[in-house]
Amino acid sequence: METDVGATTSEEANGSRAEKKPTVIFVLGGPGSGKGTQCAYIVEHFGFTHFSAGDLLRAEIKSGSENGLMIKSMINEGKIVPSEVTVKLLRQAMEESGNDKFLIDGFPRNDENRAAFEAVTGIEPAFVLFFDCPEEEMERRILNRNQERDDDNIETIRKRFKVFLESSLPVVQYYESIGKVHKIDAARPIEEVFESVKAVFTSINEKDD
Ligand SMILES: Nc1ncnc2c1ncn2[C@@H]1O[C@H](COP(=O)(O)OP(=O)(O)OP(=O)(O)O)[C@@H](O)[C@H]1O
Ligand SMILES: O=c1ccn([C@@H]2O[C@H](COP(=O)(O)O)[C@@H](O)[C@H]2O)c(=O)[nH]1
Numbered sequence: 001m002e003t004d005v006g007a008t009t010s011e012e013a014n015g016s017r018a019e020k021k022p023t024v025i026f027v028l029g030g031p032g033s034g035k036g037t038q039c040a041y042i043v044e045h046f047g048f049t050h051f052s053a054g055d056l057l058r059a060e061i062k063s064g065s066e067n068g069l070m071i072k073s074m075i076n077e078g079k080i081v082p083s084e085v086t087v088k089l090l091r092q093a094m095e096e097s098g099n100d101k102f103l104i105d106g107f108p109r110n111d112e113n114r115a116a117f118e119a120v121t122g123i124e125p126a127f128v129l130f131f132d133c134p135e136e137e138m139e140r141r142i143l144n145r146n147q148e149r150d151d152d153n154i155e156t157i158r159k160r161f162k163v164f165l166e167s168s169l170p171v172v173q174y175y176e177s178i179g180k181v182h183k184i185d186a187a188r189p190i191e192e193v194f195e196s197v198k199a200v201f202t203s204i205n206e207k208d209d
């Protein structure tokens with residue numbers, strides 16, 4: 001069965017039945033803080049489907065889409081791709097997944113992203129995981145990562161850090177102000193970080209029972 005992401009059913013239009021919205025968790029943190037790494041573990045243990053917004057954008061470049069060149073040049077400059085492009089890709093991926101529990105990694109990147117996602121899908125995140133890590137550690141990790149990403153060079157990394165501080169941290173602060181952030185110390189070994197992540201998911205599952 002397809003997950004209905006932000007669509008309105010005829011019954012809803014009549015006001016007779018509200019559609020159950022999918023559960024979305026935003027996974028935020030600076031470049032190289034370990035978002036993708038931890039999401040892989042969460043998927044294994046808690047049955048979520050993981051979408052990295054960056055991965056979806058890189059796939060869009062590879063697909064030869066008409067937006068490909070624009071996306072490629074934004075990524076190479078560490079800039080934030082327009083919300084309409086990213087939200088469309090996320091919405092499509094969620095609809096096609098067949099799941100109703102999503103980890104959205106590396107999005108929203110700015111306040112406009114956040115507002116566009118909520119307006120288009122009608123979904124607010126259940127909570128936000130924020131991986132907190134010092135810049136020197138993130139830089140070390142990215143420079144040691146061998147994924148052949150065009151933006152994993154020191155010049156673009158510094159631009160990505162600047163954009164993170166100026167545009168993405170305010171989104172985390174917004175969610176903090178409404179009590180939705182679980183902050184994780186990400187400057188520890190992978191297994192230790194996951195112990196803290198696991199504790200968040202376990203306590204939320206217990207509350208739901
Ligand atoms: N806790 C950790 N300690 C040491 N290395 C780590 C840790 N977590 C992840 N790494 C490594 O650091 C690199 C970056 O991790 P990852 O790709 O998960 O980060 P990310 O937050 O998704 O980065 P980006 O925002 O650039 O996509 C990878 O090579 C990964 O293996
Ligand atoms: O919502 C998003 C996510 C990513 N981008 C662009 O992609 C790169 C790489 O993102 P990662 O999360 O590190 O994979 C990022 O620097 C942005 O240029 C985006 O525009 N919007």
Ligand SMILES: [Mg+2]
Nearest residue numbers: 035036052054
């Ligand atoms: Mg990543």
